[in-house]
């Protein structure tokens with residue numbers, strides 16, 4: 001297939017692996033965090049980590065939208081799903097995230113709640129148009145990639161004068177999460193998560209551009225390489241990061257030039273700015289409450305805000321005690337460090353959020369990496 005096979009070529013991967021090994025032929029270690037769950041998935045699926053020298057370590061970051069959703073937000077969605085007549089629409093993975101009392105949206109559906117899986121925010125809007133006598137709520141999650149389509153449907157709902165459509169907005173922001181990781185005690189004081197550089201997200205960067213990462217490079221002296229999601233993209237970006245570390249450089253480089261530029265998608269950014277504003281703080285699973293890291297719907301579109309329409313209150317709910325998702329999302333632990341990984345907690349029966357989506361570190365390791373633990 002054109003434009004895919006070229007980025008999965010085994011012979012090129014071997015050459016890149018040799019180049020990384022040569023560049024990293026040094027007594028020091030190279031601890032690189034891939035922020036995005038898409039990269040975590042690619043690294044596990046294509047065995048990229050197996051091609052790296054022992055001193056180049058990949059650390060999984062918190063960039064999986066389902067994984068960082070705290071239990072309290074799913075509980076809000078469950079509260080809505082329990083309302084007679086209400087239709088709750090959301091993306092597929094969100095339906096399986098464990099919430100309080102062993103519930104999930106999937107289980108709420110089994111108990112009679114009208115919870116519907118949608119492929120896009122437009123599907124949710126269409127559901128509202130098709131069901132004028134019922135309230136329809138779109139449970140919107142995700143990073144900057146999924147935020148513009150949510151903004152568009154809110155604007156469309158306003159134009160159409162729909163009074164039965166609203167959005168439970170749980171959109172979060174990548175740069176705030178990276179700042180939080182770099183400010184965390186584990187990185188700053190304890191040194192338990194030494195970070196030498198970041199692989200920057202692919203799809204998110206098509207929207208926000210490469211400019212927002214310049215702050216991290218300058219302020220924290222951490223190199224960033226924005227990378228595509230194919231295995232050769234990831235390997236090339238690792239090579240670029242290792243070279244930056246060797247040279248003592250901390251710059252933003254763009255490996256994913258075929259889709260990302262410095263400014264990003266200005267039209268999408270305008271739509272988002274028109275509909276959303278920053279929340280003072282938003283709770284993330286694993287990172288806790290992170291200042292200015294989430295979005296809420298502006299007053300101008302308040303009637304489409306499900307939190308206000310249904311007077312929802314947010315409550316912090318602790319994770320299952322056995323689950324190590326918090327530590328995994330901060331890069332402090334690995335999936336195989338969790339005592340119930342692969343036994344009690346599996347993709348069929350996820351106990352924590354990192355086992356739900358294929359972008360979650362636990363699900364990726366369960367699917368592609370377990371054989372190494374057995375050997």
Ligand code: SF4
Pocket residue numbers: 322323324325328335338339340341342345346350351352353354355362
């Ligand atoms: S294996 Fe399951 S319980 Fe353990 S950290 Fe991962 S998601 Fe949480």
